[in-house]
């Protein structure tokens with residue numbers, strides 16, 4: 001039996017693929033490479049293709065014995081979702097429907113979905129648990145929430161079982177430095193900070209210093225990508241063993257302001273990082289910190305990596321990958 005990893009050439013999907021492979025699972029990655037990297041799909045089989053193409057999906061499901069689908073393929077930039085909502089609803093919602101309908105046609109019943117803390121919008125309390133109201137404040141968050149609702153409806157109507165994972169901020173890299181965080185364009189804080197440390201970018205823009213937080217900058221919860229991978233493995237095993245659909249928030253339970261991240265990054269890289277304060281960005285909540293108590297209780301999962309580990313592993317991968325070819329990074 002094979003696990004289909006959709007979007008497995010991207011940041012989080014490639015780390016999940018690596019862990020599943022090391023744990024003895026057979027995997028097949030499909031990815032259209034619009035935002036991923038072929039060299040990150042290093043384990044199992046790889047086939048290039050788009051999940052919006054139902055004939056392609058029929059071919060995948062008829063020629064492989066797929067037991068579970070893990071779905072990482074989406075566009076995930078808040079700002080871009082505000083300026084181009086149509087692109088986001090098409091890629092994240094319409095194409096996910098095409099994928100789910102192919103699963104129903106081919107009687108594949110287990111689905112793991114990458115959702116997001118963006119489904120919660122502004123925090124009414126922290127840490128945010130699974131019972132927190134979901135009121136997204138940007139189209140990206142809505143695309144994820146709509147898919148969550150579709151999954152509930154598909155479970156009732158077609159018996160499709162799901163595990164929904166709502167990540168807070170994924171961070172860090174494979175400690176063996178085979179893969180890491182490489183978005184293009186990059187908008188995530190830690191890789192941007194490391195670009196500045198490496199001299200690839202001159203400075204980092206900090207959006208807003210007047211939030212109602214201890215130092216005025218936004219607070220986020222950073223969870224190591226290898227911890228996320230472990231949660232996916234456990235969540236998939238739980239789903240296949242019990243056949244019970246469920247949802248889990250995956251965060252570390254601890255928030256850091258942008259200034260605190262900068263401080264830790266300067267300590268680890270031993271480089272000074274120039275910042276530039278700019279206005280708040282539309283669609284950014286002040287504070288997002290997640291509770292993982294449910295994942296701990298049900299999946300026996302506890303994050304193993306600290307923020308320092310995230311920045312250290314990210315820095316080691318960044319140096320290996322971009323030190324001699326900085327144009328790869330911003331080209």
Ligand SMILES: NC(=O)c1ccc[n+]([C@@H]2O[C@H](COP(=O)([O-])OP(=O)(O)OC[C@H]3O[C@@H](n4cnc5c(N)ncnc54)[C@H](O)[C@@H]3O)[C@@H](O)[C@H]2O)c1
Pocket residue numbers: 006007008009010011012013030031032033034035036037049050051052071072073074075076091095114115116117166167168169170171182183
């Ligand atoms: N990175 C984070 O901090 C974070 C936080 C919360 C949720 N998420 C969610 O996790 C998932 C993975 O995020 P990531 O950071 O690894 O993103 P990523 O961009 O690195 O990976 C997404 C992959 O999906 C592929 N893809 C996109 N549309 C596709 C399509 N129509 N057909 C086939 N392949 C397609 C891309 O080429 C890319 O390889 C996304 O769904 C994202 O919304 C990420």
